[in-house]
Amino acid sequence: MSQLVTIFGGSGFVGRYIARRMAKEGWRVRVAVRNVNEAMFVRPYGVVGQVEPVFCNIRDDASVAAVTDGADVVVNCVGVLDETGKNTFDAVQAEGATRIARIAAQMEINRMVHISAIGANPAAESAYAQTKAEGEAGVLAHQPDAVILRPSIIFGHEDQFFNRFAGMTRFGPALPVVGGSTRFQPVYVDDVAAAAVQGILGHAKPGLYELGGPDVLTFREMMQKMLGVIRKRRMIINIPFWAAGIMASCFGIARALSFGLIKGPLTKDQVINLAVDNVVADGAKGFGDLGITPTAMDVVLPDYLWRFRPSGQYDAIKESAKNLKA
Template identity: 65%
Template sequence: MSKLVTIFGGSGFVGRYVARRMAKAGWRVRVAVRRPNEAIFVKPYGVVGQVEPVFCNIRDDASVKRALRGADAVINCVGILQESGRNRFDAVQTHGAGRIARLAAEGGIAQMVHISAMGADLTSDSAYSRSKAAGEAEVLAHMPGAMIVRPSIVFGAEDQFFNRFASMARFGPILPIVGAETQFQPVFVDDVARAVVLGATGVAAGGIYELAGPERDSFRGLMQRMLDVIQRRRLIIGLPMFVARLMATGFTLANKLSFGLAPMPITRDQIHSLSVDNVPSGDCMGLADLQIEPTALESVLPDYLWPFRVSGQYADIKASAKNLKA
């Protein structure tokens, strides 16, 4: 019988790519999520019965233990960008990660891969970054041979980075951003999945890997690249940090007064993160150590950002027609 991997958060943005690659590698895949009915789309990643979504709450020992039963490897893809209800940074990204590692160790599971984040730091001003670093420490305390991956901003068809700002660019002549000069090195989602699979299957050694793409650019520069792809001209405005903090405070207050109904486009914690460069430190291993050639932005962005062009899928056809008339 083929080996079994449990992927916590296997229906999320990165998790679905990991699940697909593990299935292609011949593994049985158990996708552990809070809402299995919303993760049915993962089942076609393999043959009938190869990929199965199951319920799991990583805040509960019994739930995690059931999800790990019989597994040969475990991958933790769970993470949150904003706190909501009981899903606090510490509960999910620190204690949740530690719980998975502890129960995996108790169950004799040999391989574990934990997805953290670039910039994870116990001394950071950002609670998100501190919880990620604390989660790494808990994982390594129970599974010292685990592979920890720290991706920079992850891009791909389902991302909430380029898609979000491309959607914003459709309305009005101005594109406001926070941390305009902060440096990023975006990494393609499937490159992250390839790295994770190497760790889960025991091909890659354990340790901390910082995963980044081939191009380093400022937030402003990345937004200009996105605008070029969607063929729109917008004035990119870098908001001063004090203005951003005032806005975040207002969004947070509105969210609380509306009992969570009002959206929070940005939080004060995210502002802390956006004030620090999100690039490799140079002290950890990376994609090169895994013999993975990083994918360039320009080879992927046009494949999924075209719906945000003025003429959508017909933009290139219209441009060709104009050339013919000329």
């Protein structure tokens, strides 16, 4: 019988790419998610019955144990950028990650891949970064041979970054950003998945790997690149951190008063994070140690941002038509 991997958050942005790759490797894939009905799209990744979405709540021991039982390897892709209800940073990124590692160890599963993030630091001002670091520590306490991946900002067809800002260009001549001079090292989602597969298959040595693409760009430069791809001109306005902090506080108050019905575009924790560079540290292990050549943004962005161009899929045709001689 083929081996089984349980991927927590396997229908999410990164998880679905790992699931697809593992199905191609011939493994059985158990996709552990909160909403099974919304994860049915993963089933065609393999043959009938090879990829199965199953319910799991990573805040509950019994739920995690049920989907871990029988697995050869576990992968944790679960994370949150914004706290909602019981899904707090601590509950998901610290306690949840630790729970998965602990229960896997109890079941004598000694191989685990954990998706963290560049910037994870127990001394960070951001709760997001703190809990990412706590999650790493919890994983290593129970799975000392775990492979921990720390990607920079991730891009790809389903991303909530370039798609979001490209969508904002439809509403006016200006594009507001916070942290315009903060540096990032954008990484392609399928490259992160390829790194995870190396860990699942046992081809990666245990330890921390920081994953960044070939380009190091400021936030402003990323927006300029995105605007070039979608062929639009917009004024990029950098909002000072002090002003962004006030805005985020107001959004937080509105959210609290509306019992979560009103969600602002920015939180105070995100403002704190945007003040810190998000690039691979000097001397850190990375793609090169995994035998992977990272993909450049220029290769991928046009494949999915074309729909934000003035004429969408017909934009290139119209440009070509202008060059035709009468």
